[in-house]
Every structure is written in C-alpha cells, then in structure tokens.
Amino acid sequence: MLFKAGGAAAAFSLAVSGAAYAAISAGDDEGRSSSGGSFGLIGGESEGQAKASATQKAGSGKIASAQTSTTTVDEPQVHGTVKKETDALPKGETKVETAGVDGLVRTTYEVTTQDGKEISRTPVAQVVVTQKVDEVVLVGTGAQQEAAAQAEQEAAAQAQAQQEAAAQAQAQQEAAAQADGGGEGSGNSAPAPAANPGAGTDPDSAKAIARSMMAGHGWGDSEFSCLENLWTRESSWNYQAENASSGAYGIPQALPGSKMSEVADDWATNPTTQITWGLNYISGRYGTPCSAWAHSESVGWY
Structure with a gap:
C-alpha cells in the first residue's frame, strides 16, 4: 500500500511539473524572453505589450522638430536734417548746403521656425552698404x-x-x-x-x-x-x-x-x-x- 501511495504521489508530481513547464513555455512566446526574468500568464497581456500600447496612444499627436536657417535683409536708414544759422542770407530765407542721402544697412539673421512658423530671429552679422548723410540747411538771420x-x-x-x-x-x-x-x-x-x-x-x-x-x-x-x-x-x-x-x-x-x-x-x-x-x-x-x-x-x- 505504501508503494502504491508513493507511486501515485510521484505521478501527480510529474503531472504538476509538466503543467508548470507548459505555462512557462507559453509565457516565453507571449511575454518577455525566458532570460528576461518576468513571465506573463497564458492568455494574459505582457508588460512589454502594455508599454508599447501606452507609447502608441501617447504619441498619437505629431511632434515637429525646430528648423534653423539664415536670411539677409537690406534695411534703409532715413537721413536727418541739421539747421545752421547764417547772416549771409536774409532773415527767414533758407538754402540747402548739403543734400541728404538715405543709408542702407544689410543684416543677416538666424531664423528658427517650427511647424512652418517663425518663432525667433537673431541678428548674426551686419554691414553698412551706404552711409547716411544728414541734410544741412542754412537759415538766414540777415542782421546786416x-x-x-x-x-x-x-x-x-x-x-x-x-x-x-x-x-x-x-x-x-x-x-x-x-x-x-x-x-x-x-x-x-x-x-x-x-x-x-x-x-x-x-x-x-x-x-x-x-x-x-x-x-x-x-x-x-x-x-x-x-x-x-x-x-x-x-x-x-x-x-x-x-x-x-x-x-x-x-x-x-x-x-x-x-x-x-x-x-x-x-x-x-x-x-x-x-x-x-x-x-x-x-x-x-x-x-x-x-x-x-x-x-x-x-x-x-x-
């Protein structure tokens, strides 16, 4: 009787071990690899699948990267007017002594855009193409x-x-x-x-x-x-x-x-x-x- 009982126990033990092995093998196919350490249950969702799903959901909105380029712009500088009094002209009379000339400045900018829209513009170089010249106007006092x-x-x-x-x-x-x-x-x-x-x-x-x-x-x-x-x-x-x-x-x-x-x-x-x-x-x-x-x-x- 003891022999029969021992044999039955051994058979039961082998049966359980086989079932456990089957579960482990199933986990290797659907979860992480057997060398990864953690295992999922047969028929359940693995941790890797859950994270992939979460990542896909979180990334459903498109993320655009910023782009940088340079552009050069010519910008005019309007000349000013300087008045000088002189008794060589009758009082109230005016005469242009020096004609005014507008200037021109060429500026290079670094432009950053994202999604097709400019988000920043920084000057990186500037050169004076034409120097501005102020107009000089003589104003007569005519005292003599x-x-x-x-x-x-x-x-x-x-x-x-x-x-x-x-x-x-x-x-x-x-x-x-x-x-x-x-x-x-x-x-x-x-x-x-x-x-x-x-x-x-x-x-x-x-x-x-x-x-x-x-x-x-x-x-x-x-x-x-x-x-x-x-x-x-x-x-x-x-x-x-x-x-x-x-x-x-x-x-x-x-x-x-x-x-x-x-x-x-x-x-x-x-x-x-x-x-x-x-x-x-x-x-x-x-x-x-x-x-x-x-x-x-x-x-x-x-």
Whole structure:
C-alpha cells in the first residue's frame, strides 16, 4: 500500500511539473524572453505589450522638430536734417548746403521656425552698404543785410557820379548863372557865394538857393516841396552837418563829403557847392526830388 501511495504521489508530481513547464513555455512566446526574468500568464497581456500600447496612444499627436536657417535683409536708414544759422542770407530765407542721402544697412539673421512658423530671429552679422548723410540747411538771420545793401547802393551812386562829372560841372555853371539873375553869363561866371559868402549858411537862404536852381533841372514847386522835406530830414539844411557814425556831410549829406569836390574844392564851406552837387545826384540817381523822397520814406535814406 505504501508503494502504491508513493507511486501515485510521484505521478501527480510529474503531472504538476509538466503543467508548470507548459505555462512557462507559453509565457516565453507571449511575454518577455525566458532570460528576461518576468513571465506573463497564458492568455494574459505582457508588460512589454502594455508599454508599447501606452507609447502608441501617447504619441498619437505629431511632434515637429525646430528648423534653423539664415536670411539677409537690406534695411534703409532715413537721413536727418541739421539747421545752421547764417547772416549771409536774409532773415527767414533758407538754402540747402548739403543734400541728404538715405543709408542702407544689410543684416543677416538666424531664423528658427517650427511647424512652418517663425518663432525667433537673431541678428548674426551686419554691414553698412551706404552711409547716411544728414541734410544741412542754412537759415538766414540777415542782421546786416540792410547795411550791406546801403553800402552797395552808395558805391554804385559814387561810380555813377564820377561818370557824369562833366555833365554835373556844366549844370553847376548854368545854375550859378541863374542864381546871379540869369543873363548870358559864360561858363566861367563865378557862383553867387563868391559875391556873398554868407549866402546859404542858414536854412532859409540855403532853401532859396536850391529853389533858384530847380528850374535848371526842369522841376517846379511840387518837386521843391519834396526836396525841402528830404534835406530837412537829412541835415535840417545845415551846410556844416556831419554824421559822426557814417561821415556823411553837408546839406545833402554826401557820403563821403569829399564826393562834392566834383563840383568845387570848397565843398566843406560853400552851401551852393553842396546844393549843386546834391541836385545833380538826385537827378542822376532818382530823376526827381519826389522820387528821392519816396525812397527815403521807404528805407530811411536816399
């Protein structure tokens, strides 16, 4: 009986061992390899299959990698404007001294894109292709323009007076003859002041001499009224009047006074010489005393 029992136990043990081996063999086919260490049950899901499934599910969304490239861009630089004041131009007038030029800068960028969209741009190199040049504009202050214009006009008047010296001398001789009462006096007739040195040394007698000379220029009383206003403003009809700042002298305020030597050398002391020169100057430059007066009213001098 003991032998039979032992034999039955041995048979049962072999049966269990065979079943276990079958389970292990099945696990090698569906789970990890037998050398991997862990085993799955027959008909169950292995650990490797579970992880593969999870990885596939987690990766169902597409992951795009970033891409890097370079691009070069030309970028303009707008020029500026610089203003400089100058008294060489009339006040308020402007003039371009230097023309402005826009610049050009060439920049190379490193561009990063993902999914076709730019996500960053970094400059890696830059070179100036064209240097910008600022525009320079001169702005006139013109503080000395009036004085310069007056000096220019005076110089032109002096040149004209010199060119007409011969005609002025003849006019002086004719005027002197009229001041003596007319007649047929020759060109060598002495002027009235030679007989009366005090004539013209006061405003009234100076005006009388000037009025007597007006007809020689074809001017009437209306022109004398303008002349009276003009020389009252200039010198108050004082033959010794002198402008301390400019040097203008005499009844007509000749600038310089030595201009009147074209008529006679006694220009500094003889009112008739001064008046003769002054009327000739007005005739040559303005045509009439009223034109000279209008100019004086406009700019303050004639």
